[in-house]
Amino acid sequence: MTGIATRPAEGRRDAGPGRTGKAERLPAGPAAVVAGGVLALLAVSAAHLGYGRGDIGHGDLLRLLAGGGDADTWSVLLGGRLPRTLAGLVAGAALAVAGCLLQSSVRNPLASPDTLGVTAGTYLAVTVSAITGFSPGDLPRGGVAFAGGLLAAALVHTVAGGSRGRPAHLVLAGVSVTLALSSVTAVLVVLFQEETGAVFFWGHGSLAVADSARSLTVLPLLAAGLGGGLLLARTLDILGTGDETARGLGVPVGRVRLTAVLLSVLLTACAVAVTGPIGFVGLAAPHLVRLAGVRRHVVLLPAAALWGATLLLAADLLARVTSPTGNEVAAGVVTALFGAPLFLWLARRLPSEPVAPGTVMPGRRGRRLPYPPLLAGGAAVVAALLAGGLVLGDIAVPVADLPGLLAGGGDELLRGVVLEYRLPRLLVAALAGALLAVAGGIVQTVSRNPLADLTVMGVSGGAGFGAALVLVALPAVPYALLPVAALLGGTAAFALTYGLSLRKGSVAPERLVLVGIGTFALTSAATDYLVVGARFQVAQALTWLSGSTYARDATDLSVLAGAAAVGVPLLVVSFRRLDLLALGEDTPRTLGVPLERTRLAVLVLAVALAACAVAVVGTVAFVGLVAPHAARMLVGSRAHRLLPVAGLLGAALMIAADTVGRTAIAPAEIPSGLLAALIGTPYFVWQLRRGHRGA
Numbered sequence: 001m002t003g004i005a006t007r008p009a010e011g012r013r014d015a016g017p018g019r020t021g022k023a024e025r026l027p028a029g030p031a032a033v034v035a036g037g038v039l040a041l042l043a044v045s046a047a048h049l050g051y052g053r054g055d056i057g058h059g060d061l062l063r064l065l066a067g068g069g070d071a072d073t074w075s076v077l078l079g080g081r082l083p084r085t086l087a088g089l090v091a092g093a094a095l096a097v098a099g100c101l102l103q104s105s106v107r108n109p110l111a112s113p114d115t116l117g118v119t120a121g122t123y124l125a126v127t128v129s130a131i132t133g134f135s136p137g138d139l140p141r142g143g144v145a146f147a148g149g150l151l152a153a154a155l156v157h158t159v160a161g162g163s164r165g166r167p168a169h170l171v172l173a174g175v176s177v178t179l180a181l182s183s184v185t186a187v188l189v190v191l192f193q194e195e196t197g198a199v200f201f202w203g204h205g206s207l208a209v210a211d212s213a214r215s216l217t218v219l220p221l222l223a224a225g226l227g228g229g230l231l232l233a234r235t236l237d238i239l240g241t242g243d244e245t246a247r248g249l250g251v252p253v254g255r256v257r258l259t260a261v262l263l264s265v266l267l268t269a270c271a272v273a274v275t276g277p278i279g280f281v282g283l284a285a286p287h288l289v290r291l292a293g294v295r296r297h298v299v300l301l302p303a304a305a306l307w308g309a310t311l312l313l314a315a316d317l318l319a320r321v322t323s324p325t326g327n328e329v330a331a332g333v334v335t336a337l338f339g340a341p342l343f344l345w346l347a348r349r350l351p352s353e354p355v356a357p358g359t360v361m362p363g364r365r366g367r368r369l370p371y372p373p374l375l376a377g378g379a380a381v382v383a384a385l386l387a388g389g390l391v392l393g394d395i396a397v398p399v400a401d402l403p404g405l406l407a408g409g410g411d412e413l414l415r416g417v418v419l420e421y422r423l424p425r426l427l428v429a430a431l432a433g434a435l436l437a438v439a440g441g442i443v444q445t446v447s448r449n450p451l452a453d454l455t456v457m458g459v460s461g462g463a464g465f466g467a468a469l470v471l472v473a474l475p476a477v478p479y480a481l482l483p484v485a486a487l488l489g490g491t492a493a494f495a496l497t498y499g500l501s502l503r504k505g506s507v508a509p510e511r512l513v514l515v516g517i518g519t520f521a522l523t524s525a526a527t528d529y530l531v532v533g534a535r536f537q538v539a540q541a542l543t544w545l546s547g548s549t550y551a552r553d554a555t556d557l558s559v560l561a562g563a564a565a566v567g568v569p570l571l572v573v574s575f576r577r578l579d580l581l582a583l584g585e586d587t588p589r590t591l592g593v594p595l596e597r598t599r600l601a602v603l604v605l606a607v608a609l610a611a612c613a614v615a616v617v618g619t620v621a622f623v624g625l626v627a628p629h630a631a632r633m634l635v636g637s638r639a640h641r642l643l644p645v646a647g648l649l650g651a652a653l654m655i656a657a658d659t660v661g662r663t664a665i666a667p668a669e670i671p672s673g674l675l676a677a678l679i680g681t682p683y684f685v686w687q688l689r690r691g692h693r694g695a
Helices: 030-050 058-065 071-106 118-132 138-159 167-191 212-231 233-239 243-248 253-275 281-291 297-321 331-349 371-391 399-406 412-447 459-473 479-501 509-533 538-546 554-581 586-590 595-617 623-635 639-663 672-694
Strands: none
Touching: 030 071, 030 297, 071 212, 071 233, 071 253, 071 281, 071 297, 118 138, 118 167, 118 253, 138 167, 138 253, 167 509, 167 672, 212 233, 212 253, 212 297, 233 243, 233 253, 233 297, 243 253, 281 297, 281 331, 297 331, 331 479, 331 509, 371 399, 371 412, 371 623, 371 639, 399 412, 412 554, 412 595, 412 623, 412 639, 459 479, 459 509, 459 595, 479 509, 479 554, 479 595, 554 595, 554 639, 623 639, 623 672, 639 672
């Protein structure tokens, strides 16, 4: 590294986060940005220390500093407020520096510990540590978190195609790995509620769990991470000009990138060990500093640390002041509420490369199976799974008695178990899975994007928010209006995603998915704010947010049956136009098909089907992605073959998830949405990696 005296090239289009292709303008000098960060941090820290539920305010703290005060004031300050403020300072600074290092090393403006799966990996590792008791102290806990984050980062790097992966691939891989690891963590929380204790609230990122000893323990690691970043500062400046230029100047690109990622994972582990997983601070703080005109990493890193600590403390203060019910809301929920719009803005600006259908995740190659036997076999599998779900459970039902019980005869107790409890929820699971799968198949066909589904595009999150708004904020609204609220929420989320993705009259597939991820993050954060702020019981909140068929009855079944009765005929008459839309822009226009009107109509149909499913079973991730993919591999891409098979696969997946979730730890249950995600998300990861190799 010695002997490199060349300044980083200005104005390159590949010059990393924050570059626009124009000469740099400095609206604020580096010194002003750092000074502003110091002043803002001091002001927010003072406000944070002075706010609490007790009667002690800023005046009491000032008297304490002047040598006055009493024992109660000292007790409140040292026992609650100071540890909380110290945790915000440490975690916010660590996340900001981690995000800055990730963005600069991979030259991706959307990179941060939470978007690249690092936060989810550290969270899973700490949860496993809590269950096994492997980590007795604060420093070992940070080491466990570091190992989990490092493994997650390696998995994301591998799935995204290594150093050759495009920016959109990296973020998509990070999101998929995050969902997979989060599903595993949620299942562990349900299985080991006693061992994990308050991990649900902690899992949203909370300063309420702060401990001064833990914060002070990781403080040297924060200093080491920041110091290591400053040692790399000049090299990262050069790396921002592009890999080829950096190699020409003698920079060992691979080694520098690996070192920066390791430092980022270390800092993220520190933050997670102190406050739990907190999203978007690592994305927002570096961008705020860059927007102020700071580019050189020797200033960028410490300035990001100052503003990251400020943002997290401000978010925690805002969470306590604005809680909808006066209950504690995790700071991580508020950071997501404000960070998701930034992600949306960045995703909209990210240049997209045109991707041919099947390039990202090919599923259309290979031998096609005969359609009628396959359809009959799929129906038989669904029927067999239904029968299995009816006989399995904490009360065993003999298989030989099942026909009689379904006909209304047999033992009264068993008849009640089968007809009033198991059959309605299994049919709800089947219909919900089928609707989600069909909706996902429509979206993939219309957008010609094999990565798209209603979850990734934010529709499921919007529908979940609409339903949560009714459940929490408007409890007097009749239950029958719940699907209407979910439909309105899902439609609004789709409109936001589609509108922000539209540039110059067209929608780039990768931009559509990235913007949808931002919409999903925003709506999920809003739902968490409502649910956690309303202080649902932990198990109830986790179950609903994860997607569950628990206690679903004939009323829920009637909602889904009505949606299917209306949607299926509309879908059948749309098969031909769906096939035309899959061929591109020109062919439908040549044949006289009103392209935009047809596309909008079928997408609205998909949104309606998915919203009804979400209103009944909650947000179930990736059923709408996995089932159409598997169906496409079996029968090809023609809509009249693809969508029925996808519906059967979605129904089978949800029935299996419901049965396993109901019987694995009976009489307790694992939410079926979590089990579906455990199956579906690894499939998504595999297909994303497979598609990259085939590109």
